[in-house]
Amino acid sequence: MKKNITLNVFEIVGSPLCVASDDGQRVYERIANAFKEERNVTLSFLNVSSLTSAFLNAAIGQLYGSFTEDQIRAQLKVKDMQPDDLALLKRVVDTAKEYFKDPKRFDRAVEEALGDGGDGPKR
Amino acid sequence: MKIRLPEIRHNRAGFEALVQLRAKAKDCLFDDIEVDMRWTNWFDADMCAPFGAILYKLSDRMNTVRIVNAPTSIDRILSKNGFLSHYGGNKLPDTWGTTIPYKRFEAKDDRYFASYIEEEFVHRSEMPKMSVGLVKKFRESVFEIFSNAVIHSQTKLGIFSCGQYFPKRDRLDFAVADLGIGIRQNVLRNAGLNLKADQAISWATEERNTTKRGRIPGGLGLKLLKEFITLNRGCIQIVSDSGYWAMEQGEVISGELSYRFPGTVVSIEIDTADKRSYKLSSEISEKDIF
Numbered sequence: 048m049k050k051n052i053t054l055n056v057f058e059i060v061g062s063p064l065c066v067a068s069d070d071g072q073r074v075y076e077r078i079a080n081a082f083k084e085e086r087n088v089t090l091s092f093l094n095v096s097s098l099t100s101a102f103l104n105a106a107i108g109q110l111y112g113s114f115t116e117d118q119i120r121a122q123l124k125v126k127d128m129q130p131d132d133l134a135l136l137k138r139v140v141d142t143a144k145e146y147f148k149d150p151k152r153f154d155r156a157v158e159e160a161l162g163d164g165g166d167g168p169k170r
Numbered sequence: 171m172k173i174r175l176p177e178i179r180h181n182r183a184g185f186e187a188l189v190q191l192r193a194k195a196k197d198c199l200f201d202d203i204e205v206d207m208r209w210t211n212w213f214d215a216d217m218c219a220p221f222g223a224i225l226y227k228l229s230d231r232m233n234t235v236r237i238v239n240a241p242t243s244i245d246r247i248l249s250k251n252g253f254l255s256h257y258g259g260n261k262l263p264d265t266w267g268t269t270i271p272y273k274r275f276e277a278k279d280d281r282y283f284a285s286y287i288e289e290e291f292v293h294r295s296e297m298p299k300m301s302v303g304l305v306k307k308f309r310e311s312v313f314e315i316f317s318n319a320v321i322h323s324q325t326k327l328g329i330f331s332c333g334q335y336f337p338k339r340d341r342l343d344f345a346v347a348d349l350g351i352g353i354r355q356n357v358l359r360n361a362g363l364n365l366k367a368d369q370a371i372s373w374a375t376e377e378r379n380t381t382k383r384g385r386i387p388g389g390l391g392l393k394l395l396k397e398f399i400t401l402n403r404g405c406i407q408i409v410s411d412s413g414y415w416a417m418e419q420g421e422v423i424s425g426e427l428s429y430r431f432p433g434t435v436v437s438i439e440i441d442t443a444d445k446r447s448y449k450l451s452s453e454i455s456e457k458d459i460f
Contacts, residue, residue, distance in 0.1 A: 067280030100390035101317035
């Protein structure tokens, strides 16, 4: 049994402001490396004060393009997140699942929009 | 070339005046461009972001840009927020602390931008006493706007921002402008939709739509912003290419400007007296995320 690891987001980013996609990429690479070694990861958001969808998309959303949902659910845990940040992460995850489930999503959206009268989606 | 600048308010007419200024001067090369503010009887300071972006685009064509004859009150506010110091003026101290200074960032400056918001807004005692939840939401919203510009605009000339607090009206205005390819081009290139500029903005704000491609998903930033502004009963305006789109009190208006803005502007106005906690009614468990 390989040892589980805890990744500290604040330590990886070096700031409480986790807003940049590039910083999210660094977190993603650590998680992906651990997954490839079949390690379970606990991602700690202790001392993180701000998160954006851009950061979380790069750090976590991107995982759904490389690993299965089952694998992510089994191997990744988060802790020390504020409730509204958890809610944001949940939306990022749901969006990512949809994004990677259907690679032709854009084409379908285009068809739907055009089928709506040819002038784009209605509000 | 001399150009008269009318009053600039953060509304459709204000953006219209700015794109008209740009249209008049856009072909200038190695020219002297004098922006005459003698008739500018009002200037909403947050509009320095799109104004500065346009002037930067003009100076990138090797033009020398000067701002002249600004009325005293406007000269003072544009000196306090540092805007005029980019055009030969002085930077004045902001005694009452109602300005979030005008700045230009490179697209790789996410962290610098985040520090600027912390220093110039979050940690300044003069700024409005907003609820903890509202400060967090505002901060995240402006980060989302900046990230959107970084990810989608492909700007090579930078990202411009500026803000202004109006204590008597309990309003805080903040604008971010980029000199990138604009939403219409993005939607055309990445979603294959040839929409009018205002329709493209509208498309980009809808829940399921994103121009994001590749390994990193996207498509939440503008939706989160819309949700927050709706709850706060504030206002959001987006100008991109020749498109104008605004949402106030949940109501959307959109249309075409007479000329193009050479990139995208996102401008928000929030109600700083909003007492909502922005706490969720039901909490999500850490176990239910993935």
